[in-house]
Amino acid sequence: MKESKHIAINEAKWDKWAGTLDEKGKRNDYLRKAQNDVIALLEMSEDIRLLDIGCGTGKALAFAAEKNNGKGEFYGADLSEKMIEKAKETFKGEENFHFIQANAESIPLPDHSFDDIICTHSFHHYLHPIKALNEMHRLLKPAGKLYLLDPTTDGIMMKVIDKIVKLTDKAHVKMYSTKEFKNMFSVAGLRYLDSKVIMGPVKVHIGRK
Numbered sequence: 001m002k003e004s005k006h007i008a009i010n011e012a013k014w015d016k017w018a019g020t021l022d023e024k025g026k027r028n029d030y031l032r033k034a035q036n037d038v039i040a041l042l043e044m045s046e047d048i049r050l051l052d053i054g055c056g057t058g059k060a061l062a063f064a065a066e067k068n069n070g071k072g073e074f075y076g077a078d079l080s081e082k083m084i085e086k087a088k089e090t091f092k093g094e095e096n097f098h099f100i101q102a103n104a105e106s107i108p109l110p111d112h113s114f115d116d117i118i119c120t121h122s123f124h125h126y127l128h129p130i131k132a133l134n135e136m137h138r139l140l141k142p143a144g145k146l147y148l149l150d151p152t153t154d155g156i157m158m159k160v161i162d163k164i165v166k167l168t169d170k171a172h173v174k175m176y177s178t179k180e181f182k183n184m185f186s187v188a189g190l191r192y193l194d195s196k197v198i199m200g201p202v203k204v205h206i207g208r209k
C-alpha cells in the first residue's frame with residue numbers, strides 16, 4: 001500500500017477511536033494496565049524527560065507523573081490529530097506536559113533529548129519500523145532506554161492472528177517476534193537488554209542506546 005494511503009487510513013482509524021479510548025470497559029482497563037506495567041519498570045528521577053510515542057490520549061504520561069510526584073517533563077507524540085486534541089484538553093494548564101501530532105517515523109523534537117521512551121500497543125501500525133526505531137535512537141540521550149510494548153509473535157498462533165488481523169484491518173502493518181525485535185533494535189543501533197511478558201503474548205522489549 002502507498003505510504004500516503006496508509007497514513008490516511010491509520011489516522012482516520014485512530015481519530016475515530018479518540019472519542020472512546022478513555023471510556024470505562026475491558027479494553028480500556030487492559031490498555032491502562034499494560035501502560036501502568038511499563039511505567040512500573042522505569043527508573044524515575046526528579047528531572048526525567050520521558051517521551052511516549054503513539055501516546056493516544058496521554059494516560060501513560062499521567063501514570064508516570066503520578067509515580068514521580070509530578071516531577072519531570074512529559075512528552076507525547078501521536079499520528080492522530082484527535083488523540084492529540086484530547087490529550088491537550090486533558091492536560092490543559094499543566095506546563096510539564098507537551099503533546100505533538102507526528103508520525104513515529106519523523107518526530108520534530110531535538111536529538112538526544114529523552115532519558116526514556118515508551119511505546120505501547122502502537123508499533124504494529126508503523127509502515128517503516130526501522131525508521132521509527134532510528135527516530136527513537138536519535139531522540140534518546142546516550143544510555144537512554146526504550147520500552148516497546150506490543151503483541152509479540154513468538155508462537156505459531158500469534159503468527160496466524162497477525163496474518164488474519166492484517167487482512168481485516170488496513171491500519172495494521174505487522175506484529176514481530178522477539179527475534180525480529182532483537183534484529184531491528186540492533187539495526188537501529190539499540191542494544192537489546194531484556195523482555196518481560198505483560199500478559200499472554202504481549203511483551204515489553206527493552207533496549208538501551
Ligand SMILES: C[S@@+](CC[C@H](N)C(=O)[O-])C[C@H]1O[C@@H](n2cnc3c(N)ncnc32)[C@H](O)[C@@H]1O
Nearest residue numbers: 014031054055056078079080103104120122125
Ligand atoms: C491502540 S492505541 C494505543 C494508545 C496508547 N499508547 C495506549 O497504550 O493506550 C494506538 C495508538 O498509536 C497511534 N499510532 C498509530 N500509528 C502511528 C504512527 N505511525 N505514528 C504515531 N502514532 C501512531 C494511534 O494514533 C493510536 O493513538
